[in-house]
Amino acid sequence: VFIYNYxxxxxxVGVTITLExxxxxxxxxxxxxxxxxxxxxQLTAALEFEEGDVFNQEKFELNLTFNKNSxxxxxxxxxxxxxxxxxxxxxxxxxxxxxxxxxxxxEDEIATVKEVGFTGNTKTHDDVVRRTLRTVPGNKYxxxxxxxxxxxxxxxxxxxxxNLQPDIIPDPNNKSVDIIYRLDESVSTDNFEFxxxxxxxxxxxxISARVNFNNFSIKRxxxxxxxxxxxxxxxxxxxxxxxxxxxxxxxxxxxxxxPWLNGKPTSLGVNFAYNLINNTxxxxxxxxxxxxxxxxxxx
Numbered sequence: 001v002f003i004y005n006y007x008x009x010x011x012x013v014g015v016t017i018t019l020e021x022x023x024x025x026x027x028x029x030x031x032x033x034x035x036x037x038x039x040x041x042q043l044t045a046a047l048e049f050e051e052g053d054v055f056n057q058e059k060f061e062l063n064l065t066f067n068k069n070s071x072x073x074x075x076x077x078x079x080x081x082x083x084x085x086x087x088x089x090x091x092x093x094x095x096x097x098x099x100x101x102x103x104x105x106x107e108d109e110i111a112t113v114k115e116v117g118f119t120g121n122t123k124t125h126d127d128v129v130r131r132t133l134r135t136v137p138g139n140k141y142x143x144x145x146x147x148x149x150x151x152x153x154x155x156x157x158x159x160x161x162x163n164l165q166p167d168i169i170p171d172p173n174n175k176s177v178d179i180i181y182r183l184d185e186s187v188s189t190d191n192f193e194f195x196x197x198x199x200x201x202x203x204x205x206x207i208s209a210r211v212n213f214n215n216f217s218i219k220r221x222x223x224x225x226x227x228x229x230x231x232x233x234x235x236x237x238x239x240x241x242x243x244x245x246x247x248x249x250x251x252x253x254x255x256x257x258x259p260w261l262n263g264k265p266t267s268l269g270v271n272f273a274y275n276l277i278n279n280t281x282x283x284x285x286x287x288x289x290x291x292x293x294x295x296x297x298x299x
Contacts, residue, residue, distance in 0.1 A: 023096055023097040024054055024097060025054070025055045025093070025097055025098065025099050026052055026053060026054055026055060026097060026098055026099070027049050027050070027051060027052065027053050027054075027055050027098075027099055027101065028051060028094060028095075028098040028099060028100050029051070029100045029101065030044050030047065030049060030100075030101045030103070031100070031101070031102050031103070032044075032103050032105055033102070033103070033104050033105060034104055034105035034106060034107065035105040035107065036107060037077065037080075037082070037107055038076060038077075042076070043073055043076075043103075043105075046063060046071060046072060046073045046076055047060065047063045047064065047073065048063050049063075049101075055099050060089075060101075064087055064089065064103075065087075070143065070144055070147065073087055073103075074087065074143075075143055075144070077107065078141065078142070078143040079142050079143055079144045079145075080110070080140065080142070081110035081111055081112075081140035081141050081142070082107055082108060082109075082110060082111070082141075083111035083141040083170055083177055084106075084108035084109070084111060084170070084172060084175070085105075085106065085107055085108060086105075086106040086108075087103050087104070087105055087106070088103070088104045088106075089101060089102070089103045089104075090102040090103075090104070108175075109175045110140055110141070110175070111140070111141040111170065111175050111176060111177050112138065112139070112140060112141065112175065112176050112177070113135055113136065113137050113138065113139050113140070113141055113176070113177055113178075113179060114137060114171070114174075114176040114177060114178050115137060115178040115179070116130075116133060116135050116136065116137055116178075116179050116180075116181075117178070117179070117180045117181070118130075118133075118180065118181040118182075118183055119180065119181075119182060119183065120159075120182055120183035120184055120185060121158075121159075121183050121185055122185045123158075123185055123215065123232050123233050124156075124158050124159075124183075124185060124215060124232075124233050124235070125217075125233040125234060125235075127263070128156075128233065128234060128235040128260075129153070129181075129183070131260060131263070131265075132149065132152050132153055132156065133149045133152075133153075133181070134146075134148045134149045134152070135149055135179050141177050146166060146168070146179065149166075149181070150164045150165075150166070150181075153181070153183070156235070157187070157189055157214060158185055158187070158189055158214075158215055158235075159183045159184055159185055159187065160184040160185075160186055160187055163182065163183075163184040164181070164182075164183070164184075165182060166179050166180060166181045166182065167179070167180040167181075167182065189213075189214040189215040189232070190211070190212060190213050190214060190215075190230065191211075191212050191214075192209070192210070192211050192212075193208075193209065193210040193211075193212070194208070194209045194210075195207075195208045195209075196208070199245065203245050203246070203247055203249070204245050204246020204247045205245065205246040206243070206244075206245050206246075207243070207244050207245075208241070208242070208243040209241070209242050209243075210239060210240065210241040210242075211239070211240050211241075212237070212238075212239045213230055213232070213237065213238040213239070214237050215232045215233060215234070215235055215236075216230070216231065216232060216234065216236040216237060216238045217231045217232050217233045217234035217236060218231070218234070218236060218256075218258075219231075219234060220232070220233060220234070235259055235260070236256065236257060236258050236259070237255075237256070237257040237259075238254075238255070238256050238257075239253075239254070239255045240253070240254050241253040241254075248276075248277060248278030249275075249276070249277050249278070250275070250276040250278075251273065251274070251275045251276075252273065252274045252275075253271070253272065253273040253274075254271075254272050254273075255269065255270065255271040255272075256269070256270045256271075257269045257270075259299075261296075265298065265299035266296065266297070266298055266299070267295075267296065267297045267298075267299065268294070268295070268296055269293075269294065269295040269296075269297075270292070270293075270294055271292060271293045271294075271295075272290075272291070272292045273289075273290070273291045273292070274288070274289070274290055274291075275288070275289040275291075276288050276289075
């Protein structure tokens with residue numbers, strides 16, 4: 001409660017505010033009704049309040065509905081399929097500085113994911129998006145699976161991470177849900193690097209350049225009309241690099257990464273490099289080195 005008074009004079013307005021904070025309320029009891037999936041102790045732990053704790057309205061609401069760690073009461077239920085779960089709290093003041101909290105739990109039935117779709121992927125192929133999603137038709141609904149899907153779609157670097165908000169379309173009658181991901185593929189996935197320097201008389205000028213294609217498609221490279229201007233959409237990575245110096249050193253490299261070999265979460269990396277050292281000016285001759293490597297990894 002606050003009371004304010006103001007005085008107006010030739011110099012302006014003076015305002016005096018008197019605050020009356022009132023008592024600091026503490027939690028006395030937390031009672032749940034209607035919960036069968038989780039015990040009272042588990043739900044109380046999710047709220048992160050114990051008897052005697054000072055009550056914090058913001059903390060209470062976050063831990064009941066949705067906090068950043070997904071450890072709230074609603075996430076506990078929705079991560080195991082209870083999309084239609086609902087919790088209705090009632091807070092009663094008791095004594096002069098205590099609160100009793102009653103939470104009515106409505107669990108309902110487990111919801112199943114029916115359809116999973118996406119729109120807006122103008123370059124990236126559907127299978128690349130689909131393999132990234134953690135929400136699968138036929139699975140139980142999971143809020144955590146949606147959060148992970150959004151995070152991993154953003155990690156790809158193909159889509160605007162700020163606009164990755166799915167449409168969740170529940171069907172209470174059939175206890176199912178459709179999920180539609182709205183994608184914005186307006187961001188550029190390719191980049192070009194260039195640098196220059198001087199390494200002294202023994203090395204001379206140094207020029208380096210590299211171009212990276214982070215959503216390449218080997219398949220489209222061999223298709224008619226696939227170069228628009230770069231074949232893209234399969235999530236493969238291609239990098240081309242060159243470095244030359246004023247004293248005859250040249251280095252060329254090319255690398256390729258397939259993150260999903262044969263449609264499975266196994267990555268294949270191939271690297272080739274060619275180095276040339278021209279020492280003819282010192283009467284030594286040319287020195288050439290070819291190198292290559294292959295790597296395989298599991299996601």
